[in-house]
Amino acid sequence: MMALPSPRPGVNSLWAATGGPAPRLPALDGDATADVVIIGAGYTGLSAARHIAAGGLAPLVLDANAVGWGASGRNGGFVTPKFRLSLPAIAAAHGRDMARRMYELGHEAVDAVEELVEEFDIDSAGFARVGLVKAAHTERALAAVAAEADWMKAEMGDGHISLLSRDEVRAELGSDGFVGGALTRGPGCIHPLNYARGLAAGLSARGVRIHEDSPALAIRREPGAVVVETPRGRVRAKQAIIATNAYSDLTGATRAMQRTLVPFRSAILATAPLPPDLAASLLPTRRICSETRRMMRWFRIVDGRFVFGGRGAFGKADSPAAFAALRRAMVALFPMLADIRVEYSWSGLVAMTLDSVPHVGRRDDGLLFALGYNGAGVAMASLMGRYLAAFVRGETPDVGLLDARRLAPVPFYPLREPAVRAVAGWYQMLDAVGL
Numbered sequence: 001m002m003a004l005p006s007p008r009p010g011v012n013s014l015w016a017a018t019g020g021p022a023p024r025l026p027a028l029d030g031d032a033t034a035d036v037v038i039i040g041a042g043y044t045g046l047s048a049a050r051h052i053a054a055g056g057l058a059p060l061v062l063d064a065n066a067v068g069w070g071a072s073g074r075n076g077g078f079v080t081p082k083f084r085l086s087l088p089a090i091a092a093a094h095g096r097d098m099a100r101r102m103y104e105l106g107h108e109a110v111d112a113v114e115e116l117v118e119e120f121d122i123d124s125a126g127f128a129r130v131g132l133v134k135a136a137h138t139e140r141a142l143a144a145v146a147a148e149a150d151w152m153k154a155e156m157g158d159g160h161i162s163l164l165s166r167d168e169v170r171a172e173l174g175s176d177g178f179v180g181g182a183l184t185r186g187p188g189c190i191h192p193l194n195y196a197r198g199l200a201a202g203l204s205a206r207g208v209r210i211h212e213d214s215p216a217l218a219i220r221r222e223p224g225a226v227v228v229e230t231p232r233g234r235v236r237a238k239q240a241i242i243a244t245n246a247y248s249d250l251t252g253a254t255r256a257m258q259r260t261l262v263p264f265r266s267a268i269l270a271t272a273p274l275p276p277d278l279a280a281s282l283l284p285t286r287r288i289c290s291e292t293r294r295m296m297r298w299f300r301i302v303d304g305r306f307v308f309g310g311r312g313a314f315g316k317a318d319s320p321a322a323f324a325a326l327r328r329a330m331v332a333l334f335p336m337l338a339d340i341r342v343e344y345s346w347s348g349l350v351a352m353t354l355d356s357v358p359h360v361g362r363r364d365d366g367l368l369f370a371l372g373y374n375g376a377g378v379a380m381a382s383l384m385g386r387y388l389a390a391f392v393r394g395e396t397p398d399v400g401l402l403d404a405r406r407l408a409p410v411p412f413y414p415l416r417e418p419a420v421r422a423v424a425g426w427y428q429m430l431d432a433v434g435l
């Protein structure tokens, strides 16, 4: 079986450099049949394959690139139950019961990661529930963090959040840049690429067909069937799942989904290994950390390196200027990193939706999808496979606000890029003046 010429540019990430061996998965060559053809081999597609196969149906997964080439192999590895829309905001707009269901979904999602890691024995993913520190950059932001923690306790009965004083945040982070914060127990961290590869290797060992270098070029309908065309073969299935998230415009086949998303580039830096004293003084508890600015930055320590993420370049490609700006932001918060070399810089696309939550379900009789994780998809995409499998079986599970019927197309789609720039610029200005 000959491999197709690889269309993928390498991702110069810490994860690629430290990742375990990639499973060897051939391109589709010839015609195949399946119960469900899944387009995209990130967490969404792989977890869908797991749950569909467990229900006794035959899935077949196609990826245009390699397993984990998309956001699933590039992300920060924060495993959190959060949505971009806060639960108090959900309660205010949709009622307390809806907020409760969303709260449950968030926690099911973190549990789903833990279950998959255990089921497939993915030790190299290093999943650990280290807890999340949210650091407040102003008194006003701290008051909002405290109000949300109170609300979570009173309305959701959530006892996992405790407030941190300025000194406690300084001790957690090793930075003077914050006025206080909150610690949430339960969220965790993971090696994102090893997690994706471990899922694929485990599924493949069970006989689930996964084909890399196999872009879906067209999705055709025939009576009672969906046919997905790839360069060297086609798959005929009863149903198809689109699991391409922010990369839905790679080919025309899934571009219709792209119209429901606004892609936003998120970037990450990883330093060289820190000198031992510095490694011991920064984030000594090894929790994952984020902050309260609208243009949020987040950080963690991985194998003695400082890993710092935030906004990437606008537009289609990376830019040295965006990485330089991210480095300046890192050094402003952690001046002790000024002389430390950055060894890896990379980025990827996150998929924003108009209502700030993902969506899952049916597009029509033959087509299903789950996407729009708004930058918080490690846990949620891992969970979505379970619900996709339920929809495949013809069930209508309660997915709260994630219901596919709520997904709205982006109005004035051609204007999305200037709109993203304008909103980001406005947020940066508000952050700069401390509002």
Ligand SMILES: Cc1cc2nc3c(=O)[nH]c(=O)nc-3n(C[C@H](O)[C@H](O)[C@H](O)COP(=O)(O)OP(=O)(O)OC[C@H]3O[C@@H](n4cnc5c(N)ncnc54)[C@H](O)[C@@H]3O)c2cc1C
Residues within 6 Å of the ligand: 039, 040, 041, 042, 043, 044, 045, 062, 063, 064, 065, 066, 067, 068, 069, 070, 071, 072, 073, 074, 075, 076, 077, 078, 079, 080, 214, 215, 216, 217, 243, 244, 245, 246, 247, 248, 249, 250, 251, 253, 254, 266, 267, 268, 309, 347, 348, 349, 350, 370, 371, 373, 374, 375, 376, 377, 378, 379, 380, 381
């Ligand atoms: C830099 C960055 C940092 C992030 N950090 C975090 C974090 O710390 N915590 C968190 O919860 N979330 C984070 N996210 C978001 C999270 O990574 C994503 O929400 C999640 O990985 C989405 O998984 P997915 O399987 O839906 O999509 P992806 O992993 O993007 O997979 C989509 C796949 O579809 C394939 N594809 C596209 N078109 C076709 C086609 N026509 N035919 C075949 N295959 C196709 C692509 O090759 C790709 O492999 C981050 C994202 C980025 C980019």
